[in-house]
Amino acid sequence: MSAEEHKKPVFRELQADDNDPEITEISSLCFNCGKDGMTKLLLTKIPFYKEIILMSFECDHCGCKNNEVQSGEKIQEKGVLIRVSVTSPIDLNRQVIKSDYATVKIPEIEFEVPPQSKRGEITNIEGILSRCIAGLEQDQPVRKALDPESAEKIEAFIQVLIDTKKCEKPFTLIIDDPSGNSFVENLNAPHVDPALTITHFERNKEQNHLVGIYEEELKEIKEEEEGETDAAPGDNVTPDTLADEVLHFGTNCPSCNAPCETNMKLTNIPFFKEVIIMATNCEACGHRTNEVKSGSGINEKGVKITLRITDPIDLSRDVLKSETCSLSIPELDFEVGAGTLGGKFTTLEGLLVAMKDQLTGQNPLMCGDSATLALKERMQEFNEKLENIISGKTFGCRIVLDDPAGNSYLQNVYAPEADPEMEIVYYQRTFEHNEELGLNDMKLEDYEENE
DSSP states (O other), rough: OHHHHTTOOOOOOOTTTTOOOOOEEEHHHHTTTEEEEEEEEEEEEEETOOOOOOOEEEOOOOEEEEEEEOOOOOOOOSEEEEEEEOOOGGGOOOOEOOTTTTTEEEEGGTEEEEESSSOOOOEHHHHHHHHHHHHHHHTTHHHHHHHHHHHHHHHHHHHHHHHHHSSSSSSEEEEEEEEEOOOOTTTTSSSOTTTTTEEEHHHHHHHHTTTTHHHHHHHHHHHHHHHHEEEOOOOOOOHHHHTTTTEEEEOTTTOOOOOEEEEEEEETTTTSSSEEEEEETTTTTEEEEEEEESOOOOOOSEEEEEHHHHHHHHGSEEEEEEETOOOEEGGTTTTEOOSSOOOOOOOOOOOHHHHHHHHHTTTHHHTTTOOOOOHHHHHHHHHHHHHHHHHOOOOEEEEEEETSSSSEEOTTTTTTOOOTTTTEEEOOOOOOHHHTTTOOOOOOOSSSTOO
16 A cells, blocks of 8 residues: 555545545445446445445445445444433434434433334434334234234323424433434524533443444554554553653544554653643544543542632633633633533643634534524624633633532642632532443452453
């Protein structure tokens, strides 16, 4: 493979002037006649949505043809559990992105759509109910002839779904997605939506198997990554040597999925702790990203840091936001959930800019063609307020970092003295916090009994 080919993204956008779309052809068995046919694969992506794999099969012997589309999207580090309280017809119009692995539930009517029973789709809550009604009605004439009793029960349940679709009574829609790739629109964006609750969770063994992740594969991948680092197996690698060394290992670009290299460095933050900084630069698409992880695990208590901005110099404070930390600005009624921006080590200004970029440039449901005029006006008004904070024109607002794992940090410019504008509170985690961090399922004693 040449250097130029190595730099091309794995999933490329469809372009009319692309003379080499890199279609892969594979000889495969025809199930109709038993002879060899040809399968063609094209890896591409839908703008602002996800990567897909287009497959086309054709047999020259019997003329059999078949086309299929499969998801090529990345499995996220954590699963997502979304709860929506539907109380009015407006809620039925919420946009929904549902992956193949998502389970859809409505507890009030004991209704559930299991994972992988339907393809991933972009729709709304009303569309989910309409498709379920159409699916149940499809074979009703046959059921009435062969099993009238079952057909009568299904007919009664179809009527329950129709009444639910009319929103005659409030109900709760739950989307449980171990892959973490499902989404429900926030009608109050960019503000907090009281009817929408999003929780990220650690996958268990069964959920990992559902999305195609197995422990043996994870072990092999880990061994390969360890073997690809610059430290040779015989080297005496200690924390002291790691602090002076930058490690390199191969990975895939989070934007275009092309092979690239990630640099990793262990560093120490004064008056805080050791952290691991990872930076990735993709030569194929130019995407750059950095991520920060704690080098000391989860603390005994969570931490909540509140800073009141009183001077433009406050925006230059160093900040470490871990992947478990949420960020909020009470004066703007705005909150960013844990995992949204990932782990970052930057300045407070850099964190606010990254938050603004993700809200505007990377969210087509808020700023694209599908966004309503009212939402665009709200986003424009919010962006103006946020820009005033970033540019130092607005003072007195509070920045709140809430990290149940206790691994986030905001620079104290008065250190080692107390900072009059910053409040740090350590608190005991709740059961829900421990559930999100995966601590409730940890067995610290006699854990070898189940092996």
